[in-house]
Amino acid sequence: MRSKKKILIRIGSLRHGGAEKVLVTFLKNLPQDKYEIDLLLNLYSGKYLADVPSWINVLHLNKGEMITTNRPKDIPKKAFRKVYQGMLKKYPHLLYQFILKNKKYDIEFAAIHGFRDEILNSPIRSSKKIMWIHNDLRKTEFHDYTDNEVRKFFGYDKVMVISEHIQKDFESMARNEDEKSKIVRIYNPLDTHEILSKAEIPIQKYQFNKKVPTFISIGTIFPQKGFDRLLKVHKKLLDEGLLHHLLIVGDGYDFENIKNLKTKLDVDHTATMLGFSDNPYPYIKEADFYVLSSRYEGFPTVLFEAMTLKKKIIATDVSGVSEMLQKGKLGLIVDNSEEGLYLGMKKALSQPEEFNHYTDLLKVYEMPFDLENSVSQISSILDSI
Template structure:
């Protein structure tokens, strides 16, 4: 049995945190002795870990500016301080501090894996949790395998840092059957107006998720008398700003802030169109889940979307990553009910690509090959 450590910053409401829990819960526990370790003991997803998955943490409370503070110690000292047990494979499941810690392992018998979730775009950004670009390159060269969540992320990472380690693309794990089952739950807290086209966006309410431009698009479409409503699932530091925009523009009846939901699927499944307005993504968990429950997707072009929806928009609509293009894309679907119906059918078809079994087996085969 291989002893595996997954290190992640925390188990908050982000996509990487959710798919890690999905992955470890569904791995073969007769072949893998799995420990999930967080740098900080925080997050809603901790409660969903399978009882057979061991959980450890380094710090009980989140420390402000932690990635900067950790730079005072070398990767070797950090590893000695944080990872106190012997494992066969150590996995940094997020870029930055986790990769820096795991790269400090000095035991040549331990296999090291780094998971890259988002495009870095520049070497400076890829190295922001390291002392320098040179240190980032040195640390990432320590890994036997670098896993990227999409081909776009892989190409970007190779371009900005030029690491020669073995690279592989492995898609995120979603609990497809569970998602479908949960999507059928009855909604008691709100009622969707079936006479309206119901749009939905899901994610942390942060600037890079683009909810501000989605609200501006919503206002334009409402001004043009389109019969639409928008539901936003998620929480975050931008919430007050977004709510103020809605109130100032008298859109309270047309925009619902539903907060962070343990079961977002029942809401997404009842909506007519999932919209991703993000400035950057890795391989969008929320968009994948929308496909699984059969909700059509309209998205700006961010990492992984063309892999997910097809180079020629076979399974959903991908537009240029700007506000005007997204407005035109949503409008195109609102003006063509048959096209929206077509994408609903194609969403269900594409959702089958992301079955739990396929994605978990791919990860297990990679780990056994190290």
């Protein structure tokens, strides 16, 4: 009998983010008999921990929730984590000796781009190395990713990217065909059947007002997602007499700032911040419009979820959106700005009939983002590398 491939996967935590959700969905659909997997978390925390299959060995550097504030009582723990994790990054042989018990892996897998150097600096020289990139590294949030920094990713045996835009960027950096062949585009594995079945579960936390349209937006609450400009547009439209509600579902380190902005704009009665939900699908189903307000993305998987539920979509023109919405055939793509969001949402409120053709096309559209296909593609890389 052929021995199982030994795989190390690294990610920061299993908090409520898109990359984390995609990783866990992938792990849940892997055959247990083919692989022996160690999942190493920097921080043992997150909503998706409970979803990791029991046969996967979960290891960690630290335990506890992420610390996003600088409250005096939190500083010692925060400092300890930073020093401890920094030491293990600088001296990887200590990590492999004491945490990983000198285990020899066939494959080492960085589940997000932030672990590029940790895997490249592994003392196991014989292992094959795989990178999974979920973001457009050319955006301002990732300003350190110069051409030279992006070139370092070619130290991997395979670089999996999630959109055509990112694929083309990496291919343009390749110096030869061998390097070009390292780049492979694989759509994120998402479970359509799970989305549709969970959407039927009755809503507990929010009462929809069917007399006015509701816009919903879902994501981790931090600046990338643009919830600040979404609230400002919401306020502007209300001031113009265009009544509607805004529902934001998600949590994150910027939650209190966005909540305070909501109060400052005096829209607490029309905008609701629901916090994290492990099942946002009934809310998407009940809402009239899905709005993506992101400043940048890699491939916004939440749009796939909205498309699965046949929603009328307004999305900023960030990486992956044009590809997903077929250059505007399946939803309204707006300029990546506050003004773009304003014009798109105003059109939805003043000319709602203009969005009916998107819904009609989505009803007959065959999704290319197939769970089985994506898992099969990634598995074939694990098997052949």
